[in-house]
Amino acid sequence: MKDFDAAGHVEHMADLLGLAIDPAWKEGVVANMAATARMAALVAAVPLDETVEPAMVFEP
């Protein structure tokens, strides 16, 4: 899989979500986005059976 492009993702999503990111903050936001992508890769590396449900519970 292609490496996650944190800077490109931040640029695209900020525009889409209407988030104005000051240029001085951008490096920090991108660094955090990259850290989050590394966490997602750690989670994705754990094989889970398709029957495993999300842990959220809703009781009507």
Next chain:
Amino acid sequence: MTVAESLTRPGHAIAGDVNSGRLSARSVAEAALAAIEAGNARLGAFTDVTAERALAEAARVDARVAAGEKLPLAGVPYSVKNLFDVEGITTRAGSKINRDRPAAVRDATLIERMGAAGAVLVGAVNMGEYAYDFTGENAHDGASLNPHDPSRMSGGSSGGSGTSVAAGMAALSLGSDTNGSIRVPASFCGLYGLKPTFGRLSRARTFPFVHSLDHLGPLARSPRDLALVLDALQGPDADDSALIARPPVAAVANFARGVGDLRIAVAGGYFRAGAGPEALAAVAHVAKALGATREVEIPIAAAARAAAYLITTSESSALHLDRLRGRAGDFDPDTRDRFLSGAMVPAAWYLSAQRLRAAAKAAFASLFETVDVILAPATPFPALKSGTRTVEIGGATLPARPNIGIFTQPISFVGLPVVAVPVWLPGAALPIGVQVVAPAWREDIALRVAEVLHQSGATSAPVAQT
């Protein structure tokens, strides 16, 4: 013993004196308010001191005691993290933005229950902005500092809770713990801290951080205080839809049963790899005191921590999305960049983390078929110097702020009850905490272990002598 000296004792001792008439709740409240007045400017614990309310509550306690009532927390002065609603005070949750809101019109459920048990609220305390923090630092209110060494962090995000109890300004504090925010300041400030089972205590009328992971609980200077508070705070509450209907656990009643029947093991693998020398020594010290020799592996721990990170950043950022759109410049710079990136997390990443939570729950449940208690470090190191930006963990240089909680996150992710116990290693100037982890809904087991450690002197939580 003067009233001021009595403040250095645990809450249950203060309650004993008030119930027996040796001390009045009013005199204790006055002494606590004097201690806050004397020390708060230096340590940054309180953001709102509720002096008038404290004296009024104390007068009611004295009247109830005079009428013959025995109250479990009679006259015990306590603080609350400033994300709890306190009637008449704006709930700032560590932020600048939320102080534009009107004052709260009713106390949080847990504050109402503390009052019914005789405790006296002395104020609301400092916290990391919107609880996204492990340091106790805050750009708007200043840092809550470590009473054992004010050049160091209190730990967060319940930083003012740690500072106020370790400094003897309050005997107890109520904090919140999403990823470690009770256990981290307990470790850094040398206190006992209880993170109950997820869903055990009502979160009604507190400002949320991460709905899937938020817990509330006490910090104190004795395990008995934690047990008294847990007994006082449990129970159904129609105002909290996330509260899970379970029979209450009898914390104090089971307190003196010892640990002879318990199978206690130390967490290896992930929980050793990132631990500094003090953390490893503290776990070994507690294991030795309990005669625990077995080690267990928890292979899912690293992924569990990563999943907690994902859920935290996405849910909290979604909660703050409008504020991020309109007032990003008013956030604490240390939380702002994290919230902004959290708003951009793909749904598939978030849902994979929620599915991993179910798998991690199953993995821990399986482990608890062969052990009753797991010991793990609470933090990788003792309190850091204020302003520390990076730390060494397992040979890598990492940002300090998100990594202080690497050992607490996998446990709260699964919602397990934990008591953090404070260890003072021989010759050490600073304490460090160890997590005593019990099966879901068995806070009584973790509290029994903490009490044995406390009574043997293996762990202790003295008021700071600074």
